[in-house]
Structures are given as structure tokens and as C-alpha cells.
Amino acid sequence: MPRRTGELKHLIVTESPDGELMIRFVLRSTEPVARIRKHLPTLLADLPNARVVSVNVLPEHKAVLEGEHEIVLTEQQTLAMRLNDVTMHLRPQSFFQTNTTIAAALYAEARDWITDLAPASAWDLYSGVGGFALHLAGGDPDEGPAVTGIETSVEAVASAELSRTDAALHRVRFESGDATRFALDAPADEAPDLVVVNPPRRGIGAELSGWLEASGIRHVLYSSCNAVSLAKDLAAMPSYRPVRARVFDMFPQTPHFEVMTLLERRG
The missing domain is CATH 3.40.50.150 (Vaccinia Virus protein VP39)
Incomplete structure (x- = not known):
């Protein structure tokens, strides 16, 4: 049976018409946030077209994609959609x-x-x-x-x-x-x-x-x-x-x- 103990629930990626990305980690808790912050420079170096990276917290087990709490990790907070x-x-959410x-x-x-x-x-x-x-x-x-x-x-x-x-x-x-x-x-x-x-x-x-x-x-x-x-x-x-x-x-x-x-x- 599923134990429902993992942290990563969804990864939501939005691509703009100009090829820029918004990447959102939907997590069960804020526990992994520090690790994601630590590795954020590597992620941005590997994905130079990523503009917005955030964490969304969804502690409940229910049929929704995201929770109410969003933590934006990058300086840029919006993705331009032309x-x-x-x-x-x-913006996220x-x-x-x-x-x-x-x-x-x-x-x-x-x-x-x-x-x-x-x-x-x-x-x-x-x-x-x-x-x-x-x-x-x-x-x-x-x-x-x-x-x-x-x-x-x-x-x-x-x-x-x-x-x-x-x-x-x-x-x-x-x-x-x-x-x-x-x-x-x-x-x-x-x-x-x-x-x-x-x-x-x-x-x-x-x-x-x-x-x-x-x-x-x-x-x-x-x-x-x-x-x-x-x-x-x-x-x-x-x-x-x-x-x-x-x-x-x-x-x-x-x-x-x-x-x-x-x-x-x-x-």
C-alpha cells in the first residue's frame, strides 16, 4: 500500500512563448526547502532559461495540484507570457x-x-x-x-x-x-x-x-x-x-x- 511519506507531490513546469520557464516543486512540507535553495544555483546553471523557481506546500492528501502556501526562491517572481x-x-498560483x-x-x-x-x-x-x-x-x-x-x-x-x-x-x-x-x-x-x-x-x-x-x-x-x-x-x-x-x-x-x-x- 502507498505510505504517503514522500515529499515531492508534483513538479509543475510552465513554458512561455519565448522559451522561458517557471518551475514549481509541490511538496508535502517545507522540510526540503533548504536543500532546494542549496542546489538552486546548479539548477539555474543547468536550465539557463528558468526564470522563476518556487515551492508550493500541500500537506493534505487530496485530489488537487497545489496548496495555498507558495515560497518563491528566485529574485524574479513572474514569468512573462507574450x-x-x-x-x-x-505569478505562481x-x-x-x-x-x-x-x-x-x-x-x-x-x-x-x-x-x-x-x-x-x-x-x-x-x-x-x-x-x-x-x-x-x-x-x-x-x-x-x-x-x-x-x-x-x-x-x-x-x-x-x-x-x-x-x-x-x-x-x-x-x-x-x-x-x-x-x-x-x-x-x-x-x-x-x-x-x-x-x-x-x-x-x-x-x-x-x-x-x-x-x-x-x-x-x-x-x-x-x-x-x-x-x-x-x-x-x-x-x-x-x-x-x-x-x-x-x-x-x-x-x-x-x-x-x-x-x-x-x-x-
């Missing part, structure tokens, strides 16, 4: 799409669709590290829509804020919070022209679907990794009709895929 003409700064090439295509397509609509304002709900928001903002820091990104992960918001600051995008802001609660609590006169949603597999759910249905918002861009929850959410928003859609093979050699659809309010 997609299209946007550079995002990825920040969600990023698993397929960088397809993610770049997804964001580029979203920007093309939204550029045609020319919204004055947009919300990016479930914004993660800001992929959609930063692409929708455009290259000019003083033009483009005013974009607000909402994300529960504090680390992801910190990543997005660093990217926004680095690009000097004055009309973009990110906040940590629940997407549904943010929408429901917002004053009616502050509703944007466009809402982008990129939820987890469970979808946006009945509350947010119902709010969008009643909101009067003209367009919704919905990016989904689960067609079943997408269909359920769309059924709860009959006032919207799909006007564009595209499937992205985000997870090659699996039955899973990403689908993005642009919804427009009828009438």
Missing part, C-alpha cells in the same frame, strides 16, 4: 490557459470580434490573469473601451495588475471578487456595453445568467470549456442570440475543447 502584442506577467498557442488565437479572435462592436465599456468576469481584458483594451493606453476585470484569485489579480501597469493601460482595472456578486451589486446605470465571461466548467450559473437576461446589455462574449454548461446558461438567456461562434482545440487528443460565442440581444 501573446500576440500583449505581455502578461504570470495564477491560472493560465494550458495551450499557449491556442490561447493566443482565442484572444486575437475575441479582439477582432469586439473591435467591430466598438464598445465604450466592458466587464471581463472570471478574468484570470487578464487575457481577455488586456487584449480588448487595445494598444493605445488612452483609447479603447474602459475595461474592468473581476477574479477571485488574489494572485491572478496581482498578475493582471502588473501587466496593466507595465503596459500603462489607464482605462483598465482589475479587482478581486466574485463575478456574480460584482454584477448583482453594481448600480444599474453602471452596466457596460459588453460583458465577457470565461467561467470554470460549471458555467456562470442561474444567478448571473438571470442578471444578464434582465440587464439590457447589448453583447456578451462567452468563452466556455464545457459545452453542456454553456448550453444550459444560454437557455437561461433567451433574449440573446449567437451571432458568431468558433471552436478552439485547446486540449488536443482529448474530448474537451474551448468554444467562444458572441451573443447579441434580440430586437
Whole structure:
């Protein structure tokens, strides 16, 4: 029987489009940290493209990849992810799409669709590290829509804020919070022209679907990794009709895929 006494649980490696690496040791405890620090110069010499090395502590035995406590061992704490003409700064514990090439295509397509609509304002709900928001903002820091990104992960918001600051995008802001609660609590006169949603597999759910249905918002861009929850959410928003859609093979050699659809309010 497994004794569950080992220290190393996972090794998570993220490679940027420029070939730079983030290496994360997911450990049962902090006991090996001193040894990893001791051998860190050798690791960096053997892997000169490694930029961020960290230890994540996951003491519990459960079906998750990482714990809450992260110890960054390198001076550099973020990995630059350059997609299209946007550079995002990825911190450990920040969600990023698993397929960088397809993610770049997804964001580029979203920007093309939204550029045609020319919204004055947009919300990016479930914004993660800001992929959609930063692409929708455009290259000019003083033009483009005013974009607000909402994300529960504090680390992801910190990543997005660093990217926004680095690009000097004055009309973009990110906040940590629940997407549904943010929408429901917002004053009616502050509703944007466009809402982008990129939820987890469970979808946006009945509350947010119902709010969008009643909101009067003209367009919704919905990016989904689960067609079943997408269909359920769309059924709860009959006032919207799909006007564009595209499937992205985000997870090659699996039955899973990403689908993005642009919804427009009828009438």
C-alpha cells in the first residue's frame, strides 16, 4: 500500500512563448526547502532559461495540484507570457490557459470580434490573469473601451495588475471578487456595453445568467470549456442570440475543447 511519506507531490513546469520557464516543486512540507535553495544555483546553471523557481506546500492528501502556501526562491517572481502584442506577467498560483498557442488565437479572435462592436465599456468576469481584458483594451493606453476585470484569485489579480501597469493601460482595472456578486451589486446605470465571461466548467450559473437576461446589455462574449454548461446558461438567456461562434482545440487528443460565442440581444 502507498505510505504517503514522500515529499515531492508534483513538479509543475510552465513554458512561455519565448522559451522561458517557471518551475514549481509541490511538496508535502517545507522540510526540503533548504536543500532546494542549496542546489538552486546548479539548477539555474543547468536550465539557463528558468526564470522563476518556487515551492508550493500541500500537506493534505487530496485530489488537487497545489496548496495555498507558495515560497518563491528566485529574485524574479513572474514569468512573462507574450501573446500576440500583449505581455502578461504570470505569478505562481495564477491560472493560465494550458495551450499557449491556442490561447493566443482565442484572444486575437475575441479582439477582432469586439473591435467591430466598438464598445465604450466592458466587464471581463472570471478574468484570470487578464487575457481577455488586456487584449480588448487595445494598444493605445488612452483609447479603447474602459475595461474592468473581476477574479477571485488574489494572485491572478496581482498578475493582471502588473501587466496593466507595465503596459500603462489607464482605462483598465482589475479587482478581486466574485463575478456574480460584482454584477448583482453594481448600480444599474453602471452596466457596460459588453460583458465577457470565461467561467470554470460549471458555467456562470442561474444567478448571473438571470442578471444578464434582465440587464439590457447589448453583447456578451462567452468563452466556455464545457459545452453542456454553456448550453444550459444560454437557455437561461433567451433574449440573446449567437451571432458568431468558433471552436478552439485547446486540449488536443482529448474530448474537451474551448468554444467562444458572441451573443447579441434580440430586437
